[in-house]
Amino acid sequence: MSAFLSPTAYFLLLLLAxxxxxxxxxxxxxxxxxxxxxxxxxxxCEAVVWSCRKTVGRKMGWMLFxxxxxxxxxxxxxxxxxxxxxxxxxxxx
Numbered sequence: 157m158s159a160f161l162s163p164t165a166y167f168l169l170l171l172l173a174x175x176x177x178x179x180x181x182x183x184x185x186x187x188x189x190x191x192x193x194x195x196x197x198x199x200x201c202e203a204v205v206w207s208c209r210k211t212v213g214r215k216m217g218w219m220l221f222x223x224x225x226x227x228x229x230x231x232x233x234x235x236x237x238x239x240x241x242x243x244x245x246x247x248x249x
Contacts, residue, residue: 166193167233194226 166189205218 166190167236194230198222198226 170186201222202219205215205222208215
């Protein structure tokens, strides 16, 4: 569950920081966290899967399910970001 929710939590925190005009963080820091938080969440979930007493096939299935859930989450975030960017660009014109 943490692997699926971590991109959403990060995205919502960035939106809140933008909404309340918190002083700008360095872009390198923001982008590194954008990729680092999901990877750490994925590693934690995979470690939990491998520590349980299940067959190797089930472990691989849960790992694949976790990875697909994270990819779905990133896809949803990219669609939301695209909608925000199109709205901002159209509003300026």
